[in-house]
Amino acid sequence: MKTRGAILRAVPGEYEIAELDLDEPRHGELMIKMVAAGMCHSDDHIASGxxxxxxxxxxxxHEGAGVVVQVGPETYGWSEGDHVIFSFLAACGRCRWCAKGMQNLCDRGALILAGTRPDDPESYRMSLDGTPVAQTCGLSTFSEYTTISVESAVKVDKDLPLETVCLLGCGVGTGWGAAVNSAEVYPGQTVIVMGVGGIGINAVQGAAHAGAANIIAVDPVAFKRESALKLGATHAVADMEEATAIAQSFTNGQGADSAIVTVGVTTGEHIGAAFSSIRKAGICVVTGLGKQTDFGxxxxxxxxxxxxxxxxxSLFGASAPTADIPWMIDLYRSxxxxxxxxxxNTYKLDDVxxxxKDMREGRNLRGVILF
Ligand SMILES: NC(=O)c1ccc[n+]([C@@H]2O[C@H](COP(=O)([O-])OP(=O)(O)OC[C@H]3O[C@@H](n4cnc5c(N)ncnc54)[C@H](O)[C@@H]3O)[C@@H](O)[C@H]2O)c1
Ligand SMILES: [Zn+2]
Ligand SMILES: [Zn+2]
Known part of the structure; x- marks a missing residue:
């Protein structure tokens, strides 16, 4: 069938709308009518190269939610009309990582940037004038319809607003888990969150949930700092120097128990500053991504x-999506x-x-495309 989707033809480049051919779901696959897709900085890293x-x-x-419109042959446990949140990392359930509860490190992750099926580096489900089109993380949430592996799908109750819970497919779990799982925050601690975007704001929420006494959010953009204070931060400052001084003031000069780096375009210098801000035996968590070719x-x-x-x-907040997405839904409901x-802000697909642009200019905690 035909679908409209936002594609990159070249990098560096911008997402543009094209009419694509979408294949029907094969065994173990679902065709999804998209409802909502979050815009994550990782999609921009792909566009920038x-x-x-x-x-x-x-x-x-790679962040989104929708409704099943077609189920592949002999694909048990799924029906037309099921509501689905996408996990940006597929989980096979059988590899050593899945078996140990570390679904975020599933071996299927190897092909997320190839854009093929998670289990087959030669197989595509989208095409443009006969040329195969890769799907980011095997998903392509910036498309009206898409065909995905069941390994990337988490079924959710039909009363949930997909327009909102779509964020659980990447940003929320990534930030929340960075604090709760990777930084191992526990009650009374002092935590620095460096970069308050779609990921960092959830690290703030996660640190608050875990009982941190002091949560110092760092962002050069005033709107981000105000947002952090509304969602659990106790302090919000524009730079790491001030954040480090505040953390030291609470810890007898020692520094933060943990610092979580969630800067949009993360550099070695950002990580170095976060590393310097923590105390003895503290944890510096790196979630943000920068240039793939950067070293040091x-x-x-x-x-x-x-x-x-x-x-x-920390990848996807060191979470196990089929366990942690339902857990976070319970936390949302409560x-x-x-x-x-x-x-x-919300956008039409055509305004991707x-x-x-709004994300890069600091206007969004998260922007969401509504279909
Ligand atoms: N590890 C993972 O699993 C994973 C998953 C998703 C996203 N990411 C990465 O996490 C990062 C954040 O993504 P996002 O969607 O929240 O991006 P975003 O653009 O929404 O937010 C980034 C924030 O960093 C702030 N910032 C820029 N320079 C800063 C500085 N020097 N100090 C403090 N803050 C600064 C920006 O003002 C912005 O608010 C990106 O690099 C993204 O690719 C990683
Ligand atoms: Zn993401
Ligand atoms: Zn696996």
């Missing part, structure tokens, strides 16, 4: 060893996790480029 993808054109988007983080190796500090990467408040 910071993150290198395996194939162009690519139909963008300016940290003192002596500080790393003698202060026994930890530098900790009012403990705010989602509606995260959506600053404007949405990314």
């Amino acid at each position: 910071d993150t290198q993808v395996g194939h162009l054109p690519m139909c963008g988007g 983080i300016p940290i003192s190796a002596m500080e790393l060893t003698l202060y026994q500090k930890r530098l900790q990467g 009012g403990k996790l705010k989602l509606d408040e995260l959506i600053t 480029a404007q949405g990314f």
Whole structure:
């Protein structure tokens, strides 16, 4: 069938709308009518070329939710009309990582930037005038319809607003888990969150949920700082120097228990500043992404060893989507996790480029495309 989707023809480039051919779902697949798609900075990293993808054109988007319109042959447990949140990382359920509850590290992750099926590096479901079109993370949430693997789908109750819970497919779990799982925040701690976008605001929420006494949000944009204060931050400042001084003032000069880096275009210098802000045996969590070709983080190796500090990467908040997305839905239902408040602006698919412009100019906590 035909669908309209936002594609990148070249990088660096901008997302533009094209009419695509979409294949029917095969065994283990679902065709989805999209309802909503969040715009994450990782989609912009692909457009800018910071993150290198395996194939162009690519139909963008990896955060979203929709309704099943067709179920592949012998694909049990799924029906037309099911409501689905997409997980940007597929989980096979059988590899050593899935088996140990670390679905975010599932071996299927190897093909998210190839844009093929998660289990087959040669197989595409979208095309443009006969040329295969890659799907970001095997998903392409920036398309009116898409065909995905069931390994990327989490079924949810039909009463939930898909326009809102779509954010659970990347941004919310990534930020929340960065605090709760990766920074291992516990009651009374002092936490710095560096960069308050769609990810960082959820690190703020996660740190608050875990009982942090002091949550210092850092962002150069005033609107971001105000948003952080509304959603759990106790302090909000424009730079790491001030944040570090505040953290030291609460910890007898030692520094923050953890610092979480969620800057849009993360550099080694950002990570170095976060690493310097933490106390002995503290944790510096790196969630933000920068240029794939960048190497080197300016940290003192002596500080790393003698202060026994930890530098900790975090992918999708070290979460297991089929367990943690339902858990976060419960938290949303009980009012403990705010989602509606995260959506600053909504867009039509045709305005996707404007949405990314607004993101880059600091106008959105999260922008969401509504179909
Ligand atoms: N690890 C993962 O699993 C994962 C998942 C999704 C996104 N990401 C990455 O996380 C990062 C954040 O994504 P997002 O969607 O929240 O981006 P965003 O653009 O919405 O937010 C980034 C924020 O960083 C702020 N910022 C810029 N420079 C700063 C500085 N020097 N100090 C403090 N703040 C600064 C910006 O003002 C903005 O508010 C991106 O690099 C994205 O690719 C990682
Ligand atoms: Zn994302
Ligand atoms: Zn797996």
